[in-house]
Amino acid sequence: MSSEQGRVSRDIESLVHPYTNLEAHLHKGPLIMERGEGVYVFDDQGRRYLEGMSGLWCASLGFSEPRLVEAATKQLSKLPYYQLFNSRSHGPAIDLSEKLLSIAPRSLGKVLYANSGSEANDAAVKLVWFYNNAMGRPEKKKIISRWRAYHGVTVAAASLTGLPANHQDFDLPIDRILHTDCPSYYHEALPGETEAQFTRRIVGNLESLILREGPDTIAAFIAEPVNGSGGVIVPPQGYFEQVQALLKKHDILFIVDEVICGFGRTGEMFGCDTFNLEPDIMTVAKALSASYLPISATLVSQKLYDKVVERTKELGVFAHGVTYSGHPVCAAVALETLKIYEERDIVGHVRAVAPHFQHRLRSLASHPLVGEARGVGLIGALEITQDKASKTPFDARNNIAALVQNKAVERGVLVRGIRNAVAISPPLIITKEQIDELFDGIAHGLDEALVVARQAELVQ
Structure with missing residues (x-):
């Protein structure tokens, strides 16, 4: 058996491959x-x-990119791990947070770290629920996502995802997650319908959903600026303008998932800049570190954060976080990535x-x-x-x-x-x-x- 055949056989015997036809993989290999x-x-x-x-x-x-390798190596030799629990901190997380907030939409004021886009979106859901409890609105908990959306694969994030394969046989979506129209004129327009008419119709459908469920039960709406894994769906002109007006009308938070669009992909630093979005919460990952190391972030408005702080005074703790939140090596690499984006334009x-x-x-x-x-x-x-x-x-x-x-x-x-x-x-x-x-x-x-x-x- 050649070394190549041996490695293929070992892969088949040992690995579970995400988003793969597992039966076919047993015969084809990697x-x-x-x-x-x-x-x-x-x-x-x-x-x-x-x-x-x-x-x-x-x-x-x-x-x-040698600068990212150097940033990781330097940080590994200095402080290879530390945590942000229990009022601990470290320089890379502080520096990265300041840099992120300096380039993010002005509506955002605080940063919560994790490891992946899925975790960042899960954290967004939990923060929305916590916020509405702090506001004395225990019924305002439903999150509206869209068909063809992709927000991750953890239990809550996969429920937000609007793709059948992510729900089938996983017993998803969970309760309190709703879906509305995908803004794809190609796939969803009615015969003879103009793009403007299509936009008005699907935004009208969104409002009908809100009114049917009750605005006092709808906590947030989540959207990618461009639906990535749903097929690269670019929204029609005027879509987000109308959606944001509707969210403000019914006091519904806006979560923008920038995991794919963020850091230059759409021709602006964020999809929010491309489509004039004003998020209450924004999630980022992937290009945050150019994917040299796993790191994600959930950025929240100061208004939301202040209410969370107020509630934790009563509870005694904000009981959320992951072991590698703001990992110093990952944060150092992410900070260097942001510097490269800026210096090289x-x-x-x-x-x-x-x-x-x-x-x-x-x-x-x-x-x-x-x-x-x-x-x-x-x-x-x-x-x-x-x-x-x-x-x-x-x-x-x-x-x-x-x-x-x-x-x-x-x-x-x-x-x-x-x-x-x-x-x-x-x-x-x-x-x-x-x-x-x-x-x-x-x-x-x-x-x-x-x-x-x-x-x-x-x-x-």
Whole structure:
């Protein structure tokens, strides 16, 4: 048995792979990565791939940034771990918090750390519930999310997520979690409905849900600026403006999930800046540390925090936290990441190359398999459809989006097939030349998948 076969066998025998067809994996095995360099990763056979998904939407500075390695190493040698419980603290957490608040929306005033976006969103739910108890509103606890939303996989976060696979057989969603329309004009518009009419209708549906449940029972509304894992859904113009007016009308908190959009992805520092959002709570993770180490944060308004403080005077403690909250090594790496974004004007670079990215993305809309090309900044998706006119998707059993993904791999390009879409989210440091390499590989994947689909008589 070769060393490669041995490693594959050991993987199959020992690992549970997230978001994987586990039965198929037993026969196929993994693609094993060995190292990374810039926007590229290399497998254990030395093959190079352009990482068109930044791993999982997250490796914003690529895979070999020496300053982040140095920041981690320096902190490891000084204070490798400490905690924030019981009034303890340390420099990296303090410095990172100050920096985060200096670039975050002005409505936010305090930072609570964890390890992942899922935990950050769970913390947001708990804070909303705690806040309303402190306000003397024990019935105001329901959280409204949206279909096609993705907010994580822990029990509360997966309940907020609006994707069937995250609920099926997991006994989710839990009580007090509601869902409303996804703001996807392509998927949800009625025949003959304009984008403006569509927006008014789904915001009207949201208000109807609030009134039906009772505004005194609705605590918060949570949304990604751009739905990421739901298929890169860019909201129609005016959508968030109308939603925010509705939330203010009914005294409902606004949670903005910036786990994917945050730190430059949309062409601004946050999706909040791109879409003029004013959150009461904002969650971040992924690009916070360029994903070199796990760290997330839940940022809350001063008004909310002050009420929590008032209540803890009566209870004696704020009984929430995780062991690695604000871990000094992770915090040091995150702080260095934010410095790099600023010093290298990464947001400015995204703005400079995004028009080319979006041009190449939208040029694929004419492909026979593509029903829609959509995106903003350096995030996009291609909707894979069996029939453009009727927007009929392929049967899920055919898994054409995954086929496009797999065929792109043959050209050394990694993207992600998500249900009926192919998602694209490269490192923010990508160049125009590398964007061409990325989309040439995707075009190859589409062409090869079309051949297979025609051979199977799935398309003309």
